[in-house]
Amino acid sequence: MFKQIEGSNAIAQSVALCRPNVICAYPITPQTHIVESLGEIVRNGDLQNCDFINVESEMAALSVAIGSSAVGMRSYTATSSQGLLFMMEAVYNASGLQFPIVMTLGNRAIGSPINIWNDHSDAMSVRDAGWIMLFAQTTQEGVDLHIQAFAIAEQLKIPVMVCVDGFILTHAYERVFIPKQEDVDAFLPKLVPDQFLDVQNPCAIGAMVPPSDFTEVRYLAHEKYCSALGVIEEQSSKFGKIFSKKTYGLFEEYKCDDADVIVVCMGSVAGTLKDTVDSLRGEKNIKIGVVVLCSYRPFPYEKLGKALSKSKSVIVLEKAFALGCGGILSIDIELCLRNTETTLRTVIAGLGGREIMIKSLREEFLRTNAQRVTFLDLKQDIVDQYCKKLSA
Amino acid sequence: MFQIRIHGRGGQGVVTAAEMLSIAAFIEGKFAQAFPSFGSERMGAPVVAFCRISESEIRVREPILEPDVVIVQDQSLVSTVDVFAGLKTGCVALINATHRDDYIDSVAKKLQINVHYLNATEIALQYVGRPIPNAALLGGFSACCPHIVQLKSIKDAIFEKFSGSIAEKNSQAAERAFEKILEVDDV
Numbered sequence: 001m002f003k004q005i006e007g008s009n010a011i012a013q014s015v016a017l018c019r020p021n022v023i024c025a026y027p028i029t030p031q032t033h034i035v036e037s038l039g040e041i042v043r044n045g046d047l048q049n050c051d052f053i054n055v056e057s058e059m060a061a062l063s064v065a066i067g068s069s070a071v072g073m074r075s076y077t078a079t080s081s082q083g084l085l086f087m088m089e090a091v092y093n094a095s096g097l098q099f100p101i102v103m104t105l106g107n108r109a110i111g112s113p114i115n116i117w118n119d120h121s122d123a124m125s126v127r128d129a130g131w132i133m134l135f136a137q138t139t140q141e142g143v144d145l146h147i148q149a150f151a152i153a154e155q156l157k158i159p160v161m162v163c164v165d166g167f168i169l170t171h172a173y174e175r176v177f178i179p180k181q182e183d184v185d186a187f188l189p190k191l192v193p194d195q196f197l198d199v200q201n202p203c204a205i206g207a208m209v210p211p212s213d214f215t216e217v218r219y220l221a222h223e224k225y226c227s228a229l230g231v232i233e234e235q236s237s238k239f240g241k242i243f244s245k246k247t248y249g250l251f252e253e254y255k256c257d258d259a260d261v262i263v264v265c266m267g268s269v270a271g272t273l274k275d276t277v278d279s280l281r282g283e284k285n286i287k288i289g290v291v292v293l294c295s296y297r298p299f300p301y302e303k304l305g306k307a308l309s310k311s312k313s314v315i316v317l318e319k320a321f322a323l324g325c326g327g328i329l330s331i332d333i334e335l336c337l338r339n340t341e342t343t344l345r346t347v348i349a350g351l352g353g354r355e356i357m358i359k360s361l362r363e364e365f366l367r368t369n370a371q372r373v374t375f376l377d378l379k380q381d382i383v384d385q386y387c388k389k390l391s392a
Numbered sequence: 393m394f395q396i397r398i399h400g401r402g403g404q405g406v407v408t409a410a411e412m413l414s415i416a417a418f419i420e421g422k423f424a425q426a427f428p429s430f431g432s433e434r435m436g437a438p439v440v441a442f443c444r445i446s447e448s449e450i451r452v453r454e455p456i457l458e459p460d461v462v463i464v465q466d467q468s469l470v471s472t473v474d475v476f477a478g479l480k481t482g483c484v485a486l487i488n489a490t491h492r493d494d495y496i497d498s499v500a501k502k503l504q505i506n507v508h509y510l511n512a513t514e515i516a517l518q519y520v521g522r523p524i525p526n527a528a529l530l531g532g533f534s535a536c537c538p539h540i541v542q543l544k545s546i547k548d549a550i551f552e553k554f555s556g557s558i559a560e561k562n563s564q565a566a567e568r569a570f571e572k573i574l575e576v577d578d579v
Contacts (some may be wrong), residue, residue, distance in 0.1 A: 004418035008409070168453055173414045173426040271451030357454045 008033030031106030031164035062090035069099035072196030095130030100153035117353020259289030305336035349376035400465030405526035427492035531566025535573035
């Protein structure tokens with residue numbers, strides 16, 4: 001049914017519909033409301049056969065999820081920012097051990113300087129950790145992606161991280177469709193682990209792999225990881241059928257058919273971008289479109305390359321960047337555009353919660369002399385002053 | 393699309409007001425989006441929350457710079473925060489105040505906006521027993537803008553957000569404020 005609720009609450013309800021057996025909870029802004037809501041759902045008895053475990057740190061949150069996953073339990077946790085960094089060792093272990101854990105990342109900037117607001121620095125810090133990483137545009141997508149995440153994770157035995165923009169989605173009230181339990185049950189079968197720790201049938205998981213085999217283990221993991229692209233698409237269209245909605249799989253193309261310029265983004269800025277594109281098309285007659293990337297890892301190089309190379313130029317709008325390098329998402333987009341005529345530039349926006357305004361985006365997209373990397377709404381006078389001091 | 397910006401102080405239920413307003417619009421079958429300005433919440437610090445209401449899906453997520461209505465939950469904010477920023481001719485400001493304010497009146501004249509004063513704190517104290525004016529102001533809002541949300545939906549939203557006697561008392565405060573606004577406008 002449709003509800004007008006907070007994003008975190010909606011995501012919690014969606015996770016509960018997936019019937020996890022273990023939920024590990026440790027608070028960190030802006031993810032806290034998600035595990036709080038789940039705690040309430042479990043306490044009220046609305047989620048049976050589930051242990052809600054309050055742990056002492058993020059490191060413990062994911063480690064306990066790894067333990068419960070090792071004994072064949074459907075396991076979930078959530079975190080943000082510094083919390084993700086604190087559990088980093090376990091992040092790699094979860095994927096290396098092939099445990100189908102689902103984790104929500106309420107995207108937030110990484111300090112120092114401390115900042116509790118939204119950007120994508122935290123997600124970017126684990127882009128090579130072997131997790132599938134899906135980005136939600138809206139709260140509704142957040143709800144839908146969590147249900148798909150369990151299915152994808154369990155089919156492939158790869159953990160899935162669902163990224164939802166902190167505050168912008170987690171703390172906003174919106175109209176959200178919360179699916180029926182029987183529909184979720186029809187979509188998501190019971191977890192049947194083919195290998196799990198069992199005292200009756202002892203086995204070893206996570207044994208040391210020597211140099212003679214490590215490369216092969218990694219190669220096979222890579223092969224499986226790449227096959228996830230197809231699985232994400234399959235699950236997306238299966239979800240669309242069962243829940244009667246339009247789904248798009250790896251990425252959404254908005255008004256790209258005739259576009260000279262395509263803006264690439266991830267997450268909640270998509271809505272603002274679509275409105276911006278509509279206004280530029282209507283008032284300035286500019287052929288501009290948007291590609292919203294959902295599957296950041298694995299990265300759909302081939303399909304995305306095909307979609308983007310139809311345009312003359314691509315602008316990557318990203319909420320994170322690598323000091324001394326530039327856009328992080330841009331590196332992958334650049335690979336997509338190898339051997340094509342399409343040009344690429346990067347716009348860094350929304351760092352540490354800086355609001356992204358349509359007016360600024362319009363001006364940015366109308367610029368003709370932009371450099372390879374620009375920063376949206378940069379206070380140029382202030383940075384110039386400091387740069388002068390630095391060079392003096 | 394109709395846009396409302398709510399100014400207040402931490403502890404006055406500013407964010408909750410925007411959320412309840414969005415629920416009221418949802419009850420009427422509209423699309424609504426409510427979100428806070430995401431500050432570090434502290435008691436007494438200036439807080440802003442936003443609500444958009446539309447007949448169609450709302451995609452934009454930028455903060456509201458040009459509201460159709462501002463609701464000011466604390467009169468003392470007017471001297472420190474530009475609560476009227478972005479208001480255009482004919483827009484509405486609903487202000488929780490104990491008395492008319494010369495400064496506000498002069499701004500209203502300059503901007504050609506319609507100001508409604510409502511002693512929402514008094515109503516809250518009378519009905520709820522606590523100086524939290526949000527429910528009363530939403531009742532007042534539904535009197536100022538009945539085409540956006542009706543009092544009944546505001547009351548239903550209050551009952552969705554709260555329960556028991558707290559919901560009942562806040563609902564009464566909203567109703568009283570609704571009447572108050574109409575009374576004053578009759579004069």
